[in-house]
Amino acid sequence: MKSTVSIKGVLLKSTLLAGALAVSTASARADVTIGVLVPLTGELGEFGKIVAGAVELGVAEVNAAGGTKCGNLRTVVADTGGNPEVGIREATKMIESEGAVAVVGPTSGVMVALVDLAKRTKTVIMSPYAGTITLNELGGDYVYRTVSSDLGDGAASGLWLTDQGYKRVAFMVQNEESTISPAQVARDKLETSGIELTDYVVYNPGQPSYQAELVSVLANEPDAIYLAGGQQSGVTVIKEATAGGFEGEWLFTADLAVPEVFDAVGAQYLNGRAYVEFADADSSLPEFKAFDALYQEKTGGEPGPFAANSFDMANLIALSLESAESCTGEGINSVIRDVADGGEAVSSFAAGKEAIGAGKDINLEGASGPLAFDASGTPAGAYSIQQAKDGKWENVKFYPASAFE
Amino acid sequence: MTLLAQYALTGVVTGCFLILATIGFSLTRQVEGFLNIAHAEMLGVSAFITWGLNAVAGWPIVPSGIVAIVATAFIGLAIGRIVYDPIRKLGPAVVLISSVGVAYVIAGLMHAVIGTGIRTLDIPLATTYKAFGLRITNYQMIVVALAALTGVSLALFLNRTKTGLAIRAMSTNPELAASRGIDVRQTSRATWLLSSGLAGLAGVMLALIATLSTDIAFHQILQILAVAILAGLGSLYSVIVAGLIVGIAMDVSVFWIPAGYRPLIAFAVVIIALLVRPEGLSMMKRS
Numbered sequence: 001m002k003s004t005v006s007i008k009g010v011l012l013k014s015t016l017l018a019g020a021l022a023v024s025t026a027s028a029r030a031d032v033t034i035g036v037l038v039p040l041t042g043e044l045g046e047f048g049k050i051v052a053g054a055v056e057l058g059v060a061e062v063n064a065a066g067g068t069k070c071g072n073l074r075t076v077v078a079d080t081g082g083n084p085e086v087g088i089r090e091a092t093k094m095i096e097s098e099g100a101v102a103v104v105g106p107t108s109g110v111m112v113a114l115v116d117l118a119k120r121t122k123t124v125i126m127s128p129y130a131g132t133i134t135l136n137e138l139g140g141d142y143v144y145r146t147v148s149s150d151l152g153d154g155a156a157s158g159l160w161l162t163d164q165g166y167k168r169v170a171f172m173v174q175n176e177e178s179t180i181s182p183a184q185v186a187r188d189k190l191e192t193s194g195i196e197l198t199d200y201v202v203y204n205p206g207q208p209s210y211q212a213e214l215v216s217v218l219a220n221e222p223d224a225i226y227l228a229g230g231q232q233s234g235v236t237v238i239k240e241a242t243a244g245g246f247e248g249e250w251l252f253t254a255d256l257a258v259p260e261v262f263d264a265v266g267a268q269y270l271n272g273r274a275y276v277e278f279a280d281a282d283s284s285l286p287e288f289k290a291f292d293a294l295y296q297e298k299t300g301g302e303p304g305p306f307a308a309n310s311f312d313m314a315n316l317i318a319l320s321l322e323s324a325e326s327c328t329g330e331g332i333n334s335v336i337r338d339v340a341d342g343g344e345a346v347s348s349f350a351a352g353k354e355a356i357g358a359g360k361d362i363n364l365e366g367a368s369g370p371l372a373f374d375a376s377g378t379p380a381g382a383y384s385i386q387q388a389k390d391g392k393w394e395n396v397k398f399y400p401a402s403a404f405e
Numbered sequence: 406m407t408l409l410a411q412y413a414l415t416g417v418v419t420g421c422f423l424i425l426a427t428i429g430f431s432l433t434r435q436v437e438g439f440l441n442i443a444h445a446e447m448l449g450v451s452a453f454i455t456w457g458l459n460a461v462a463g464w465p466i467v468p469s470g471i472v473a474i475v476a477t478a479f480i481g482l483a484i485g486r487i488v489y490d491p492i493r494k495l496g497p498a499v500v501l502i503s504s505v506g507v508a509y510v511i512a513g514l515m516h517a518v519i520g521t522g523i524r525t526l527d528i529p530l531a532t533t534y535k536a537f538g539l540r541i542t543n544y545q546m547i548v549v550a551l552a553a554l555t556g557v558s559l560a561l562f563l564n565r566t567k568t569g570l571a572i573r574a575m576s577t578n579p580e581l582a583a584s585r586g587i588d589v590r591q592t593s594r595a596t597w598l599l600s601s602g603l604a605g606l607a608g609v610m611l612a613l614i615a616t617l618s619t620d621i622a623f624h625q626i627l628q629i630l631a632v633a634i635l636a637g638l639g640s641l642y643s644v645i646v647a648g649l650i651v652g653i654a655m656d657v658s659v660f661w662i663p664a665g666y667r668p669l670i671a672f673a674v675v676i677i678a679l680l681v682r683p684e685g686l687s688m689m690k691r692s
Contacts, residue, residue, distance in 0.1 A: 175665045201663075201664050202663055202664065202665040203664050203665060204664075204665055204667065204668060206620070206621055206624030207615075207624070208422060208610075208611050208614050208615035208621070208625070209418075209419070209422075209614050209615065211415045211418065211419075211545070211656075212412060212415045212416070212419065212655070212656035212659045212664065212667070213659065213664045215408065215411050215412055215415060215659065216408065216659075216660075219408055219411070231522070231523045231616070231618075232523050232616050232617075232618045232621060233616075235523055235525065235616040236614075236615055236616045239530060239531070239616075240531070240542075242530060243530050243531040243532070243533050243542055244533055244540060244542075245533060245540070260522065260523060263525075264523055264524075264525045264616060266530060269530065
């Protein structure tokens with residue numbers, strides 16, 4: 001089967017024959033299998049269901065538009081429960097028994113565990129929500145994601161701290177890779193902008209008090225404190241700094257972008273002077289609006305978190321199959337970067353298929369934003385800044401992906 | 406210079422919290438003869454009882470704290486009688502491992518009852534007082550005052566009361582104490598009530614200064630161990646000195662060393678001290 005498929009691929013390169021061949025070989029096409037490997041149970045179960053649903057929606061759209069030149073897409077779904085071991089077992093089954101050419105939807109831990117398998121079996125793996133910076137090292141070849149890296153949060157934070165015009169900023173960073181790495185990016189941005197970094201404190205979570213960590217921070221009286229920490233440590237730091245006389249502003253990271261913070265700290269200490277930064281979809285893009293309308297029409301509900309990123313995965317794979325020389329993971333891997341960047345902008349499979357059929361290069365503009373991959377197989381993300389107002393978080397600034405170019 | 410003094414002052418507060426958290430642990434170690442790893446979880450039990458009464462039921466903080474301390478004391482006594490008493494004859498290693506199991510059971514129960522997320526007491530934000538360029542909050546002063554009060558009352562209790570003297574006799578030589586007519590079971594129960602009550606007091610302090618999550622109490626066990634090891638066997642006064650040494654060393658170290666290394670400092674102090682004085686601060690060896 002593989003040889004006939006690749007011959008077909010070579011023939012399709014001839015643009016003159018493309019249209020005619022697509023029709024004549026349609027009856028001989030077999031389905032192409034995509035593994036959907038998500039947590040349907042456990043802590044992240046709700047996200048997994050959203051991702052699986054949005055991938056299915058994307059696949060249905062692809063098939064409704066006549067499928068790819070390799071055939072219609074077919075999905076096989078498996079639950080990881082967020083467990084990397086289960087993830088490896090299920091992915092192996094998908095690839096070896098079901099012949100999956102791509103496995104989409106793993107969470108960060110599962111994604112990292114699958115890197116070796118993906119490269120060895122030449123199968124594309126793709127995640128719509130794995131922000132882990134480990135993939136910044138491991139990703140790029142067979143390993144992709146349609147969400148930005150956690151490092152992007154650092155870039156957005158750095159941009160905001162610079163835009164606010166603070167002269168002196170202190171950093172309080174929880175001792176974990178996921179908080180230190182973005183903080184380092186924000187710190188670099190501040191240093192190149194000439195903002196004085198009064199303190200850079202890395203603290204251990206789980207302490208009853210952070211007074212020792214705050215001694216120097218408070219003594220230096222910064223204009224703002226960048227606090228990258230969890231809720232437990234973050235709330236204590238905010239309260240102790242406030243009680244200790246800190247009168248400047250705050251920038252928190254995504255963990256503190258929850259309403260509980262207002263109850264725990266006291267809204268009056270946050271209103272007007274606290275901000276949070278987190279990764280967000282660019283809902284102003286026409287591609288997102290089109291996806292939103294389609295999702296509501298087909299499912300009757302609003303798209304949940306990462307739904308757009310998941311829908312994009314289905315389109316990326318389908319269009320890669322459409323333009324690849326072979327209907328394999330290797331084929332997808334060889335063209336996926338070209339499909340996502342540099343060519344005629346298309347925003348749906350149908351439009352992309354038509355353009356490829358006409359011999360054009362395409363640039364798939366995703367529902368979640370631009371999908372152009374960097375060396376690690378990661379697109380640039382968009383970020384929101386919210387401000388504490390009347391005991392609630394309210395949008396004050398949106399940084400689209402283009403803000404970081 | 407003021408900055409260094411501020412670190413030292415913060416260290417005194419940290420040390421006082423460690424004293425409160427460790428003193429009951431050391432008492433159990435002396436009288437019952439094992440390291441009760443579940444002691445740290447008892448801080449959590451007390452902290453969440455305080456939270457439940459104060460933030461959920463709307464009680465003022467003082468009665469909430471008192472009820473939490475008493476309740477924790479009796480929960481500790483019940484665990485001692487149900488779990489540890491029957492297996493004590495199997496040796497300290499077995500009891501130690503069982504106490505790890507008890508810690509997991511308590512943590513699991515707290516997680517099931519309380520759930521995930523953060524909890525805080527319904528109390529005002531701390532008020533800061535300044536003198537000579539140093540600052541201290543009212544809650545920090547409460548921790549220091551209670552540590553001092555606990556040290557004094559415990560000394561009086563152990564030296565002046567019949568039960569106190571019995572506890573001291575038991576901790577020095579259980580066989581001899583028994584042969585001299587001391588009611589071993591009664592004394593053991595008094596010890597469980599006392600040590601768990603002290604864990605309860607430390608738990609109320611934890612609720613007062615920290616943001617609670619169901620895993621925060623267990624995070625304190627390593628520092629409790631550090632203080633207990635540094636103190637060594639014998640007198641409880643050495644716990645007070647050890648708590649202050651570890652607390653001040655950890656916080657003052659932040660002046661020169663990144664704060665992420667605070668736990669490392671705690672154990673470095675313990676290791677250096679034990680190299681010089683292998684018996685610990687109390688200089689007492691078990692006969």
